[in-house]
Amino acid sequence: MDIEYIKENYIFEKLNENHNLDDFECESRDLTKFLKEDALNQQNMNLSLTHVVICDETVVGYVSILTDAMKLKILEDKETKDKIRTKLNISENNVIPAIKIGRFAIDRKYANKGLGKHVFRNVLLSILDISENIVGLRFITVDAYATAFGFYVEKHKFKYLKKDQKKVDDLDRIIKINPERSFSLYKDIKSI
Template identity: 65%
Template sequence: MNIEYIKENYIFETLNQHHDLNDFECESQDLTDFLKNDALNQQNMNLNLTQLVICDEIIVGYVSILTDSMKLKILEDEETKKEICNELNISENNELPAIKIGRFAIDKKYAKKGLGSHILANVLLSMLKLSKTKIGFRVIIVEAYAIALDFYIKNNFYTRESDKEILKKIDMIKKQDPTRCFNIYLDLKDIKEEPKN
């Protein structure tokens, strides 16, 4: 399938027991195994919700979402941090409500062609809408694998100040421990309200 065609025609569907997951395989065995072996069980236990990205009945990717929180002091934007502290009369040690992208993967047949960024932009837009209509939260967080960190940074996520030094060695980390996790985040105010083309 052509990537531009997929971008124009994919839909999100909540994972259920009727979906055939056998043909899905991404570059990370861990992410493939999660979808095939754990996602539905965790969803049934209300631990997360997995949305499949489907085009013409083919699963091209998925995103698994859950709730979380993040300490206010982690925000990079000092002005926003100060504003929240002053408006709510709280300290930087208070938690901000968050939505967490627990897993995000594209089938390897369609990976590294811009589809992931397109889908992520639409996921972020749906989260922004959710924050305005259904549930209050301020940040979107991800525990990103070292090998996926560039992807999220390219899509406007921030790394934590405490990781700045270690991230200078990210190329070495990718080779030695590609699944090492880094906590990153995106403030809702930084989401552009138009999806990527």
């Protein structure tokens, strides 16, 4: 399938047992395994909710979302931290509601062609809609693999936690040694 065609015609569907996942394979064995073996079980246990990205009945990607929370003191972004703390008159130890993108993947046949960025932008817009109309939340969090760090930080302006500065400085080496080492990242919902 042509990438531009997929961008114009994909839909999100809540994962169910009728979706054919046999041909889905992304760059990460862990992310592929999660979709095929764990996502539906976690969804049935109300731990996360997974939506598959479908075009013409083919699963081209997926996103798994769950709730989360963050303490203000772990934020790297001092300006955002101070603004929230001052406006709400709270301490750095207060917990702020968040939503977590637990997993996000595009099938390797369609990866690195702009589809992931397109789909992810729609995921962010959906989360923004949720925050404005369904439930209050301030941050989007993700535990990103080292290989996906640029996707989140450079393309989508996520920030890393202040405790991870040394890991970020050593990112190239980490990618070579352990590409699935994760970084805790966050994005202020107000920046979408």
